[in-house]
Amino acid sequence: MSRVEFWQGNTACAEGALAAGCRFFGGYPITPSTEIAEHMARSLPKAGGVFVQMEDEIGGIASVIGASWAGKRAMTATSGPGFSLMMENIGFALMTETPCVIVNIQRGGPSTGQPTMAGQGDMLQCRYGSHGDISPIALVPASVEEMYSLTVHAFNLADIYRVPVFIMADEIIGHMRERIEVPDKVQLSERKPVIDPTHPFRAGCDLIPGFPTFGKGYAVHVTGLTHDDRGYPCTTNPEMHEKLVTRLFNKVESVRDEISLFETINTDSKVVFISYGAPARAVEQMLHDHPEAQIGHLRLKTVWPFGERCLSQFPNAEVFLFPELNLGQISREIERHTRIPVISIPKIGGNLHLPQELWEITERYL
Amino acid sequence: MRHELRLSGFGGQGIMLSAVIIGRAAVMYDKIFAVQTQVYGPEARGGASMSAVIIDSIPILYPKVREPDIFVIMSEEGFLKYGKGAKENSMMLIDSSLVYSRPGTPHVLIPATTEARRVFKRDIVANIVMLGALVKVTKIVTPDALEKAILDSVPKGTEELNLSAMKLGFTLAGG
Numbered sequence: 001m002s003r004v005e006f007w008q009g010n011t012a013c014a015e016g017a018l019a020a021g022c023r024f025f026g027g028y029p030i031t032p033s034t035e036i037a038e039h040m041a042r043s044l045p046k047a048g049g050v051f052v053q054m055e056d057e058i059g060g061i062a063s064v065i066g067a068s069w070a071g072k073r074a075m076t077a078t079s080g081p082g083f084s085l086m087m088e089n090i091g092f093a094l095m096t097e098t099p100c101v102i103v104n105i106q107r108g109g110p111s112t113g114q115p116t117m118a119g120q121g122d123m124l125q126c127r128y129g130s131h132g133d134i135s136p137i138a139l140v141p142a143s144v145e146e147m148y149s150l151t152v153h154a155f156n157l158a159d160i161y162r163v164p165v166f167i168m169a170d171e172i173i174g175h176m177r178e179r180i181e182v183p184d185k186v187q188l189s190e191r192k193p194v195i196d197p198t199h200p201f202r203a204g205c206d207l208i209p210g211f212p213t214f215g216k217g218y219a220v221h222v223t224g225l226t227h228d229d230r231g232y233p234c235t236t237n238p239e240m241h242e243k244l245v246t247r248l249f250n251k252v253e254s255v256r257d258e259i260s261l262f263e264t265i266n267t268d269s270k271v272v273f274i275s276y277g278a279p280a281r282a283v284e285q286m287l288h289d290h291p292e293a294q295i296g297h298l299r300l301k302t303v304w305p306f307g308e309r310c311l312s313q314f315p316n317a318e319v320f321l322f323p324e325l326n327l328g329q330i331s332r333e334i335e336r337h338t339r340i341p342v343i344s345i346p347k348i349g350g351n352l353h354l355p356q357e358l359w360e361i362t363e364r365y366l
Numbered sequence: 367m368r369h370e371l372r373l374s375g376f377g378g379q380g381i382m383l384s385a386v387i388i389g390r391a392a393v394m395y396d397k398i399f400a401v402q403t404q405v406y407g408p409e410a411r412g413g414a415s416m417s418a419v420i421i422d423s424i425p426i427l428y429p430k431v432r433e434p435d436i437f438v439i440m441s442e443e444g445f446l447k448y449g450k451g452a453k454e455n456s457m458m459l460i461d462s463s464l465v466y467s468r469p470g471t472p473h474v475l476i477p478a479t480t481e482a483r484r485v486f487k488r489d490i491v492a493n494i495v496m497l498g499a500l501v502k503v504t505k506i507v508t509p510d511a512l513e514k515a516i517l518d519s520v521p522k523g524t525e526e527l528n529l530s531a532m533k534l535g536f537t538l539a540g541g
């Protein structure tokens with residue numbers, strides 16, 4: 001069973017978080033993500049949860065990490081400038097393997113840029129913005145429905161892999177209202193329990209240790225320093241560092257094709273669009289307007305880790321066309337994985353690609 | 367049955383809420399599809415504000431309005447910025463108490479703000495008067511759906527006032 005709503009993307013994100021059992025939100029409001037904080041501020045106390053408006057985004061993500069260690073599903077939401085402030089603690093969350101969800105409703109950057117306009121300029125920042133060799137997960141919704149379902153999914157992935165998971169939406173998807181069928185129930189995964197309390201960071205062959213809860217049974221040392229299986233600092237042993245960071249990297253990278261979500265249309269096509277987020281809607285409209293052209297479309301719902309298997313869904317592809325609301329950030333990632341030419345169709349400034357403009361570019365390759 | 371609707375006026379008139387009400391009426395009560403977007407920014411505090419709704423019987427792919435066929439214009443600046451380039455076969459509803467320009471395209475004049483002030487002593491419901499007129503002229507959603515969506519969206523205690531404003535809109539549009 002489900003019910004129909006006419007929701008804003010940001011509302012759907014907050015409702016998805018609540019349905020996923022999120023009971024803590026810490027953050028600092030910023031356009032165009034503010035509606036998420038507002039919705040959580042209204043709803044969390046009624047659901048037995050806690051909302052804290054922190055002094056800034058650094059405190060916001062710090063409080064989320066603390067709430068997660070206290071056993072709660074926790075999230076924050078921000079946009080570019082706040083996301084930049086969060087980078088240091090995102091690294092701490094990655095190093096300490098803290099499950100949490102970080103929503104970035106992207107606007108035009110750099111700096112304070114265009115607060116009310118759409119962008120996708122933080123796609124590489126979420127992958128590489130925090131220092132060290134890291135591998136987070138990033139999901140990209142293209143509809144109000146996906147703002148809900150991918151937020152639920154983000155909480156599950158965070159708990160399964162013990163990593164921060166990003167929802168890298170954009171102002172268009174965050175602010176638009178459309179029809180959504182809200183399910184009565186969502187599927188939730190559990191945190192894996194700790195097997196050996198004396199070695200809480202010891203992982204099995206899946207490379208993911210169980211997750212202890214603060215205040216339940218035994219003491220755990222949590223540090224951003226390189227640590228051993230007990231959680232104690234061990235900062236000058238090269239083998240220990242290599243073992244730890246390789247595990248943190250591989251626990252996500254080794255299963256990237258399992259994590260990777262995507263949709264395909266016209267897989268026999270020679271001309272194939274790749275897209276994510278709001279530009280996907282322009283591609284879909286263009287395909288709908290020109291059905292005779294049989295253009296292919298690969299819509300990414302997961303951008304990080306990038307599962308290159310999705311490209312092999314198009315065995316006849318001769319060119320990939322990739323509209324993004326940035327100067328070609330993920331186009332470059334695609335180039336690393338294929339010998340087929342990747343044509344970036346960048347657009348910055350806040351407007352969405354027009355279907356007609358995409359068609360005019362497509363015609364050159366048909 | 368696809369319609370692209372653009373509403374424009376100045377910040378504070380309820381241009382955004384009007385668009386949300388129409389989208390909500392379509393999705394929740396007429397059981398069709400709608401996408402609502404708006405221009406955010408300093409315009410919301412004065413200046414020309416704009417919101418938009420696409421309504422269709424099938425799911426809507428591209429979320430932005432490209433070529434509106436229906437306009438609701440509630441300020442002169444809004445007309446100059448968003449209404450002037452209306453296409454030939456479009457329909458424009460104009461609050462004639464606030465907009466002096468007239469397009470060369472089909473339009474209906476509704477003195478919404480003057481009438482809201484005269485009948486209810488409340489300018490604030492002029493947007494709802496315009497919505498009543500809009501639905502009467504274009505049938506973009508059913509009157510029943512509009513009424514329910516208004517009741518969902520207005521502050522408690524103002525339901526009667528807003529429904530009266532909607533009905534005034536029906537009347538001013540010739541019903």
